[in-house]
Amino acid sequence: MNMMAGTVPLSLTVNGEEVARMVAPRTTLADFLRTDLELTATHVGCEMGACGACLVLLDGVPVHSCLVFAVQAQGQSVETVEGLVASGALAPLQQAFHERNALQCGFCTPGMLVNAHALIARGSVPDREEIRDAISGNYCRCTGYEAIVDAIEAAARKANGEGAE
Amino acid sequence: MKARAFAYARPSSLAEAHAAFAGADGDASFISGGQSLVPALAMRLQAPQVLIDLSAIPEMRGVRLDGETLRIGALTRHAETLTEPLIRAHAPLLAAAAPFVAHPAIRNRGTVGGSVALADPASEFPAMMLAMGAEMEISGVDGMRRVAADDFFQDLYQTAIEPGEILVALHVPAAGPRHVCAFDEMARRRGDYAMVGGGILAERDGAVIVNPRIALFSVGPTPVRARNAEAEIAGKALDADTIAAAQRALDADIDPLDDAEIPAAMRRHLARVLLGRLLRKLETCS
Ligand SMILES: Cc1cc2nc3c(=O)[nH]c(=O)nc-3n(C[C@H](O)[C@H](O)[C@H](O)COP(=O)(O)OP(=O)(O)OC[C@H]3O[C@@H](n4cnc5c(N)ncnc54)[C@H](O)[C@@H]3O)c2cc1C
Ligand code: FES
Ligand code: FES
Numbered sequence: 001m002n003m004m005a006g007t008v009p010l011s012l013t014v015n016g017e018e019v020a021r022m023v024a025p026r027t028t029l030a031d032f033l034r035t036d037l038e039l040t041a042t043h044v045g046c047e048m049g050a051c052g053a054c055l056v057l058l059d060g061v062p063v064h065s066c067l068v069f070a071v072q073a074q075g076q077s078v079e080t081v082e083g084l085v086a087s088g089a090l091a092p093l094q095q096a097f098h099e100r101n102a103l104q105c106g107f108c109t110p111g112m113l114v115n116a117h118a119l120i121a122r123g124s125v126p127d128r129e130e131i132r133d134a135i136s137g138n139y140c141r142c143t144g145y146e147a148i149v150d151a152i153e154a155a156a157r158k159a160n161g162e163g164a165e
Numbered sequence: 166m167k168a169r170a171f172a173y174a175r176p177s178s179l180a181e182a183h184a185a186f187a188g189a190d191g192d193a194s195f196i197s198g199g200q201s202l203v204p205a206l207a208m209r210l211q212a213p214q215v216l217i218d219l220s221a222i223p224e225m226r227g228v229r230l231d232g233e234t235l236r237i238g239a240l241t242r243h244a245e246t247l248t249e250p251l252i253r254a255h256a257p258l259l260a261a262a263a264p265f266v267a268h269p270a271i272r273n274r275g276t277v278g279g280s281v282a283l284a285d286p287a288s289e290f291p292a293m294m295l296a297m298g299a300e301m302e303i304s305g306v307d308g309m310r311r312v313a314a315d316d317f318f319q320d321l322y323q324t325a326i327e328p329g330e331i332l333v334a335l336h337v338p339a340a341g342p343r344h345v346c347a348f349d350e351m352a353r354r355r356g357d358y359a360m361v362g363g364g365i366l367a368e369r370d371g372a373v374i375v376n377p378r379i380a381l382f383s384v385g386p387t388p389v390r391a392r393n394a395e396a397e398i399a400g401k402a403l404d405a406d407t408i409a410a411a412q413r414a415l416d417a418d419i420d421p422l423d424d425a426e427i428p429a430a431m432r433r434h435l436a437r438v439l440l441g442r443l444l445r446k447l448e449t450c451s
Contacts, residue, residue: 025173047166048204062270137268
């Protein structure tokens with residue numbers, strides 16, 4: 001076991017690619033993604049778990065990247081909104097958000113998309129209560145949420161509802 | 166809003182973790198899920214020299230049935246309490262409380278052990294340890310010891326865990342078909358800490374309630390057993406008179422303080438209402 005000050009080696013997978021860097025242990029995963037890897041789709045609002053703008057998938061599940069130190073993700077797999085967009089995984093949600101006007105300034109949108117993506121990946125069509133629960137930790141100061149719930153519902157129906165492709 | 170610099174250690178055994186704590190002269194913090202600790206570090210409420218990550222310690226993982234006792238590793242995530250069949254079957258109060266703990270993404274990361282070790286007076290899981298009569302398995306440099314939930318929560322954020330000790334697992338008497346339980350809380354918004362909350366675990370013999378354990382949270386500096394209310398329902402069927410008597414008795418069980426948002430009298434009122442709801446919805450839970 002090593003106990004080192006200064007920077008420490010970190011290797012992990014980000015959006016399918018192996019990444020190895022030296023990091024200071026106090027660097028959050030959010031800051032590591034944004035500053036070291038220049039992946040700025042992960043937004044940082046409150047840095048205390050309250051706003052949900054910083055959500056990423058860590059080993060497949062949504063977590064707040066402001067509440068994880070990068071060193072804790074050693075050997076794990078991170079997917080950011082950039083990766084999910086590049087793979088096309090978010091395309092139906094992006095389309096639904098666009099059609100329903102579910103974003104205005106867009107600050108909250110990456111976090112909303114990560115949570116909505118995980119919800120839809122469960123494979124069923126959530127009811128509006130379940131959608132509200134899934135995004136209960138995501139603040140949006142613009143839209144009033146209704147359009148976001150609409151968009152997630154529409155995307156879920158398309159993905160998992162009767163007659164889904 | 167950035168943590169002060171610290172060194173990082175990820176021990177792979179309890180012995181290594183204790184050595185790391187000693188090596189830092191005690192100026193170290195343990196981290197499990199980090200969902201309470203990371204904000205505290207960001208706000209510099211804590212600024213340890215060394216952060217000791219408990220996530221690679223095998224004894225702290227997993228859920229298994231040891232005879233009549235369910236052993237829940239401290240690193241079990243909040244989200245796992247919703248999906249793990251052994252918890253749903255034998256510690257159903259945890260599964261019932263989990264949807265009320267924070268938000269889904271925080272539940273993916275926060276650990277049951279971290280929540281119990283922190284002992285936030287508004288937290289769901291610590292109170293459920295009281296209701297379930299759990300025992301905490303604690304590791305120190307001199308070995309393991311067990312502390313009953315009734316002796317574990319001592320004061321505001323203060324538990325039987327001494328500095329440098331590690332909560333390794335929670336041992337819960339396995340509930341079965343004879344048990345009934347209920348959980349509920351009142352919060353202003355979904356995912357917020359509760360204004361009051363509580364859980365009940367009991368056995369039912371015909372219509373009669375036996376060995377009830379009622380635990381409330383957000384009603385004082387620690388989660389509390391409502392022993393006077395328990396005495397009112399033990400050995401009785403839950404009719405309207407019994408429930409009303411338990412609600413009256415509850416006043417002597419709790420000692421909420423006035424705070425800026427909620428006066429003590431309001432918490433007392435909400436606790437009485439909550440107890441009535443809990444008793445009316447007690448049902449088979451596993
Ligand atoms: C926005 C938000 C909302 C929340 N809402 C709720 C809520 O409604 N209800 C609720 O109960 N919680 C809530 N939480 C807190 C969350 O449940 C935390 O996960 C939990 O309190 C702590 O668990 P953890 O594993 O994250 O612990 P950590 O944050 O890693 O640690 C918490 C504390 O316990 C110590 N510790 C951790 N593990 C051990 C161990 N095994 N042995 C000894 N000491 C240990 C740490 O040193 C630290 O002091 C919320 C958090 C956030 C950010
Ligand atoms: S920046 Fe992470 S929750 Fe707000
Ligand atoms: S669109 Fe502006 S915060 Fe949600």
